[in-house]
Amino acid sequence: xxxxxxxxxxxxxxxxxxxxxxxxxxxxxxxxxxxxxxxxxxxxxxxxxxxxxxxxxxxxxxxxxxxxxxxxxxxxxxxxxxxxxxxxxxxxxxxxxxxxxxxxxxxxxxxxxxxxxxxxxxxxxxxxxxxxxxxxxxxxxxxxxxxxxxxxxxxxxxxxxxxxxxxxxxxxxxxxxxxxxxxxxxxxxxxxxxxxxxxxxxxxxxxxxxxxxxxxxxxxxxxxxxxxxxxxxxxxxxxxxxxxxx
Numbered sequence: 001x002x003x004x005x006x007x008x009x010x011x012x013x014x015x016x017x018x019x020x021x022x023x024x025x026x027x028x029x030x031x032x033x034x035x036x037x038x039x040x041x042x043x044x045x046x047x048x049x050x051x052x053x054x055x056x057x058x059x060x061x062x063x064x065x066x067x068x069x070x071x072x073x074x075x076x077x078x079x080x081x082x083x084x085x086x087x088x089x090x091x092x093x094x095x096x097x098x099x100x101x102x103x104x105x106x107x108x109x110x111x112x113x114x115x116x117x118x119x120x121x122x123x124x125x126x127x128x129x130x131x132x133x134x135x136x137x138x139x140x141x142x143x144x145x146x147x148x149x150x151x152x153x154x155x156x157x158x159x160x161x162x163x164x165x166x167x168x169x170x171x172x173x174x175x176x177x178x179x180x181x182x183x184x185x186x187x188x189x190x191x192x193x194x195x196x197x198x199x200x201x202x203x204x205x206x207x208x209x210x211x212x213x214x215x216x217x218x219x220x221x222x223x224x225x226x227x228x229x230x231x232x233x234x235x236x237x238x239x240x241x242x243x244x245x246x
Contacts, residue, residue, distance in 0.1 A: 039175055136150045139172075145170030184198040
């Protein structure tokens with residue numbers, strides 16, 4: 001019985017299994033423009049992540065949202081009258097609202113996610129992100145690759161409703177891994193470790209992106225069947241809406 005059951009369970013990890021394109025928003029969190037330390041790594045990592053998504057069999061629609069494009073939060077998007085919303089804020093809102101999946105990119109500052117990323121996302125209510133998946137990419141100039149920042153980011157994304165997938169991407173010594181164009185740096189060494197370095201990085205990233213595609217497709221199809229806000233309406237009036245009954 002078990003052998004016959006196993007024989008009909010045909011799983012595939014091929015990206016070809018995801019036929020429908022997703023709207024993927026890549027959120028670049030760093031606002032740094034100069035060092036030390038140098039070089040500034042955010043653009044390298046963002047280009048690498050974008051290329052990794054573009055390399056998939058399904059041609060997803062990619063939007064790059066840069067934390068440098070928004071100032072320090074003074075008034076969130078949902079607090080404005082519709083006719084008074086700044087255009088740059090509205091443009092970013094529309095991209096996030098239409099997003100089916102999010103990839104957040106953060107360096108590690110004091111063992112925590114960078115404030116630019118949190119500032120960007122806090123401009124918008126959780127209903128913008130809810131019922132969609134997210135993926136986490138962290139990096140650093142040191143040996144840990146921003147892992148502590150990545151794990152600190154997980155409860156934040158969960159609270160927004162864009163549940164992070166289990167696989168994460170951590171890039172230690174990022175200046176030695178990626179060049180200015182986001183390509184994996186291959187040394188002139190003839191060692192086996194160097195010859196397949198790019199392939200190993202591609203496989204490492206594909207694991208997270210595959211999970212993002214899987215849950216992104218599932219959530220997108222379910223949202224087409226039912227409006228999730230009907231059973232779990234957004235809190236739009238006051239914080240006490242979250243309170244347990246008295």
